[in-house]
Amino acid sequence: MIIEAALEEFAEKGYAGASMAATAARAGIAKGLIYHYFPGKAELFRAVIRSCVQTAFAEAEGLIAGYEGPRTVLISVLIDQAYARISRERRERILFKLLLVEAERFPELAELYRTEVLARAIRLIGAILRSGVAAGEFRPGAADPGLPEVLLAPAVMAAIWQMMLGEADAPSLEAMRRAHAALVLRGLAAAAGPDGG
Amino acid sequence: MIIEAALEEFAEKGYAGASMAATAARAGIAKGLIYHYFPGKAELFRAVIRSCVQTAFAEAEGLIAGYEGPRTVLISVLIDQAYARISRERRERILFKLLLVEAERFPELAELYRTEVLARAIRLIGAILRSGVAAGEFRPGAADPGLPEVLLAPAVMAAIWQMMLGEADAPSLEAMRRAHAALVLRGLAAAAGPDGG
Amino acid sequence: MIIEAALEEFAEKGYAGASMAATAARAGIAKGLIYHYFPGKAELFRAVIRSCVQTAFAEAEGLIAGYEGPRTVLISVLIDQAYARISRERRERILFKLLLVEAERFPELAELYRTEVLARAIRLIGAILRSGVAAGEFRPGAADPGLPEVLLAPAVMAAIWQMMLGEADAPSLEAMRRAHAALVLRGLAAAAGPDGG
Amino acid sequence: MIIEAALEEFAEKGYAGASMAATAARAGIAKGLIYHYFPGKAELFRAVIRSCVQTAFAEAEGLIAGYEGPRTVLISVLIDQAYARISRERRERILFKLLLVEAERFPELAELYRTEVLARAIRLIGAILRSGVAAGEFRPGAADPGLPEVLLAPAVMAAIWQMMLGEADAPSLEAMRRAHAALVLRGLAAAAGPDGG
DNA sequence: CATGAATGAGTTTTCATTCAT
DNA sequence: TATGAATGAAAACTCATTCAT
Numbered sequence: 001m002i003i004e005a006a007l008e009e010f011a012e013k014g015y016a017g018a019s020m021a022a023t024a025a026r027a028g029i030a031k032g033l034i035y036h037y038f039p040g041k042a043e044l045f046r047a048v049i050r051s052c053v054q055t056a057f058a059e060a061e062g063l064i065a066g067y068e069g070p071r072t073v074l075i076s077v078l079i080d081q082a083y084a085r086i087s088r089e090r091r092e093r094i095l096f097k098l099l100l101v102e103a104e105r106f107p108e109l110a111e112l113y114r115t116e117v118l119a120r121a122i123r124l125i126g127a128i129l130r131s132g133v134a135a136g137e138f139r140p141g142a143a144d145p146g147l148p149e150v151l152l153a154p155a156v157m158a159a160i161w162q163m164m165l166g167e168a169d170a171p172s173l174e175a176m177r178r179a180h181a182a183l184v185l186r187g188l189a190a191a192a193g194p195d196g197g
Numbered sequence: 198m199i200i201e202a203a204l205e206e207f208a209e210k211g212y213a214g215a216s217m218a219a220t221a222a223r224a225g226i227a228k229g230l231i232y233h234y235f236p237g238k239a240e241l242f243r244a245v246i247r248s249c250v251q252t253a254f255a256e257a258e259g260l261i262a263g264y265e266g267p268r269t270v271l272i273s274v275l276i277d278q279a280y281a282r283i284s285r286e287r288r289e290r291i292l293f294k295l296l297l298v299e300a301e302r303f304p305e306l307a308e309l310y311r312t313e314v315l316a317r318a319i320r321l322i323g324a325i326l327r328s329g330v331a332a333g334e335f336r337p338g339a340a341d342p343g344l345p346e347v348l349l350a351p352a353v354m355a356a357i358w359q360m361m362l363g364e365a366d367a368p369s370l371e372a373m374r375r376a377h378a379a380l381v382l383r384g385l386a387a388a389a390g391p392d393g394g
Numbered sequence: 395m396i397i398e399a400a401l402e403e404f405a406e407k408g409y410a411g412a413s414m415a416a417t418a419a420r421a422g423i424a425k426g427l428i429y430h431y432f433p434g435k436a437e438l439f440r441a442v443i444r445s446c447v448q449t450a451f452a453e454a455e456g457l458i459a460g461y462e463g464p465r466t467v468l469i470s471v472l473i474d475q476a477y478a479r480i481s482r483e484r485r486e487r488i489l490f491k492l493l494l495v496e497a498e499r500f501p502e503l504a505e506l507y508r509t510e511v512l513a514r515a516i517r518l519i520g521a522i523l524r525s526g527v528a529a530g531e532f533r534p535g536a537a538d539p540g541l542p543e544v545l546l547a548p549a550v551m552a553a554i555w556q557m558m559l560g561e562a563d564a565p566s567l568e569a570m571r572r573a574h575a576a577l578v579l580r581g582l583a584a585a586a587g588p589d590g591g
Numbered sequence: 592m593i594i595e596a597a598l599e600e601f602a603e604k605g606y607a608g609a610s611m612a613a614t615a616a617r618a619g620i621a622k623g624l625i626y627h628y629f630p631g632k633a634e635l636f637r638a639v640i641r642s643c644v645q646t647a648f649a650e651a652e653g654l655i656a657g658y659e660g661p662r663t664v665l666i667s668v669l670i671d672q673a674y675a676r677i678s679r680e681r682r683e684r685i686l687f688k689l690l691l692v693e694a695e696r697f698p699e700l701a702e703l704y705r706t707e708v709l710a711r712a713i714r715l716i717g718a719i720l721r722s723g724v725a726a727g728e729f730r731p732g733a734a735d736p737g738l739p740e741v742l743l744a745p746a747v748m749a750a751i752w753q754m755m756l757g758e759a760d761a762p763s764l765e766a767m768r769r770a771h772a773a774l775v776l777r778g779l780a781a782a783a784g785p786d787g788g
Numbered sequence: 789c790a791t792g793a794a795t796g797a798g799t800t801t802t803c804a805t806t807c808a809t
Numbered sequence: 810t811a812t813g814a815a816t817g818a819a820a821a822c823t824c825a826t827t828c829a830t
Contacts, residue, residue, distance in 0.1 A: 013213070014298060015214075016210070017211075017212070017213035029795090031796075031822085032794075032795060032796070032822085032824080036793065097298070100294065100357060100360070100361050101298045103361040113361065114362050114366055144375065145372040146368065146371075146375060147376035149354070149368040149372075150373055150376045154346070154347040156350075156354055157346070161315070163300070164297050165311050166307070169308075169311055171343065171346040175343025178341065179342070180343070182338055183384035184384065186383060186384045188380070188383075189383075216803065217804060217805085227811060227812045228805090229807085229811070229813065230810075232804095233810070237805075238805095407607065408608075409605070415824070423790080424792060425825090425826090426791060430789070435825065435826090495605060497754070498603070504756055504757075508760055512756075538773070539766040539770070540763060540767040540770035543762040543766075544770045545774075547744045547745035547749070548744035551744035558694040559694070563702075565709075565737065568737075569740075572737060573735055573736070573738035573740070573741045576778075577741055578774070578778065580730070581774040581775065582777075583777075610799070611799080611801080612799080620816090622801090623815075623816060623817070623818095624814075626802075627813085627814065628814095631801075790830100791828105791829100792830100793830105795824105795827080796826100797823105797824095797825100799822080801820080802819085803817100804817100805817100806814105807814090807816105809811100809812080
């Protein structure tokens with residue numbers, strides 16, 4: 001499929017470096033056929049990005065929807081899931097990189113990322129934090145603005161470092177996951193805290 | 198100067214999109230002259246990156262070298278400094294983006310980033326954490342591997358989001374800074390906690 | 395109808411610039427269908443030209459056929475008719491332009507124009523001139539070769555200037571028509587002259 | 592020279608049909624070099640046209656400037672000169688064709704033709720006619736608007752027919768020249784004129 | 789009759805690089 | 810040092826034409 005081939009090509013070469021001819025070759029079709037389906041390189045790129053953004057949140061949102069137990073456990077599970085996803089989903093790492101790199105050239109894609117990815121994740125985490133504060137599980141400041149972003153950041157950075165440095169040389173996902181979870185659980189705990197036990 | 202012009206050009210267009218002619222024009226010289234100083238585009242790019250990496254740590258390392266007070270304060274100050282730097286240093290955001298994008302194509306640059314930037318930052322933070330644990334200021338787990346990366350990540354992500362989304366649409370630096378500091382100080386605190394004092 | 399659509403397309407873009415896809419779109423049919431009716435672009439073009447050449451002379455030939463009065467009046471009427479036609483018939487201006495442009499590439503079309511359009515017009519005018527000379531209405535030299543072309547030329551040039559410069563900027567059709575008629579009538583007059591009557 | 596090669600190429604193939612590669616080959620240079628001197632095909636075309644328009648009027652204007660004798664002779668000489676030019680100057684025939692064909696696509700060229708060629712010729716002829724009327728050589732109506740265009744038209748049409756049909760099949764230049772001169776001289780003559788004997 | 793996916797050669801254009809001056 | 814003319818390979822994109830349906 002063209003979109004699939006284009007994702008590979010864009011991921012490897014970046015937008016400017018990617019070649020329509022190479023994309024066609026990857027897809028096993030003639031160059032001209034791409035222009036049957038997409039008006040040009042830019043539209044193909046947009047289509048590639050859009051086709052990726054769709055599926056990212058089903059998992060997490062499903063998990064949270066039916067959840068009943070303590071928020072500390074939920075947070076732990078979500079962190080675990082995030083890191084697992086990072087090591088699993090190559091497509092999403094690529095997607096993020098492309099978005100980051102080309103955001104200046106394709107402002108609508110930056111907007112797409114902001115509203116469909118980042119804002120959604122922030123909202124998800126924020127809701128958990130607020131309900132945790134309301135339930136007395138988290139300290140009052142846990143509902144402050146900026147905290148969801150801070151909680152999310154290490155997982156995203158882990159993904160970025162994986163991309164930049166490769167699995168071998170990047171910071172260990174497992175170590176980051178553990179440190180992340182430990183820091184967050186202690187940092188959010190109500191005054192009685194996890195150490196109060 | 199050529200390097201300066203090239204930084205601008207690479208930053209705006211990316212490696213593949215950057216043009217030697219445009220770089221020469223920015224520098225106010227003829228195209229051919231670049232080839233007197235650099236063997237080609239790739240070497241020019243390498244030179245640009247290297248010229249940027251040098252200066253980044255002087256500030257932080259100077260601060261830590263002579264420091265004597267409590268680590269909690271030091272950590273706070275470093276976090277403040279990091280966020281301040283993010284909103285100040287456009288060149289460094291650009292540099293990071295270039296490194297991220299071109300790391301696959303220029304593995305030595307990934308290596309450069311890993312050893313000269315990331316590892317150095319990790320070492321710095323790790324040293325503070327370990328001495329804090331030794332002094333009883335931080336909980337024992339604060340010296341665990343992965344924690345320096347986790348502590349660093351939100352500041353780096355803040356920079357990335359600034360790049361991607363622009364100052365207007367990116368998460369607020371100030372809110373992140375506050376949430377980051379609060380989370381870290383509580384998350385690192387020894388059993389008595391920072392508020393227990 | 396395909397021919398109609400093709401005329402528009404060829405007129406706007408020229409032969410080389412015209413696109414079969416655009417022609418099909420204009421005609422409201424699929425690209426492939428054109429190839430059911432015409433073997434290719436060149437044949438379609440020939441068909442377009444031929445379909446236009448047919449109707450041009452019915453009017454003038456009808457007028458002349460039954461005419462009995464003085465040739466000076468007939469000439470006047472024909473000149474009026476020619477200029478009227480010019481401001482009316484956009485298709486014919488287009489046709490002429492296409493023929494002019496593509497005559498080198500399609501020599502049979504040049505031939506078509508020569509025999510079916512130019513020679514026919516020259517014959518028509520020549521016959522009037524000769525009969526006028528025979529009747530003593532025109533001076534003897536009025537039957538000389540080359541004169542029919544000279545008489546025809548201003549009307550054709552008026553059409554060409556209309557095409558090139560647009561109605562607003564081209565020489566006034568009305569002024570040319572008057573000057574043309576006046577010049578011709580005096581220039582053809584027998585010794586006693588048209589004003590001598 | 593590039594302009595020269597481009598003139599040939601545009602003349603043979605038209606604007607859309609002309610190929611930059613073929614132009615480069617004609618000029619004996621590499622494709623890319625054209626873009627050193629001209630930003631693109633359209634600018635090259637404009638340059639070609641402009642380089643042709645310059646020289647066309649020197650001859651006629653020089654002749655008229657110093658002229659002292661009777662206007663009837665001057666008109667005869669100018670007509671002779673025009674037809675001589677037509678059979679001599681292939682470049683100018685080509686130029687005119689290109690202008691005609693591409694005027695819609697390059698309105699500034701139509702404007703160029705209108706102001707630099709057509710208006711200039713009209714002004715020249717008009718001045719002669721007016722001074723001839725003032726001197727009593729021409730009939731009063733010879734200064735009417737539209738007449739200069741009518742006088743000019745047969746010579747231009749002769750050129751166009753030459754282009755379309757080739758020298759062999761086009762109306763004879765010599766016959767047209769004679770008929771043209773005879774018609775004009777009689778048509779312009781003052782009342783005493785050819786009939787006044 | 790009619791469609792439109794598919795092809796591939798051809799087009800304009802860009803650009804890193806070379807080299808005579 | 811410094812220039813900029815010159816090259817040629819490769820890019821994006823177009824389009825007449827074919828053909829399975």
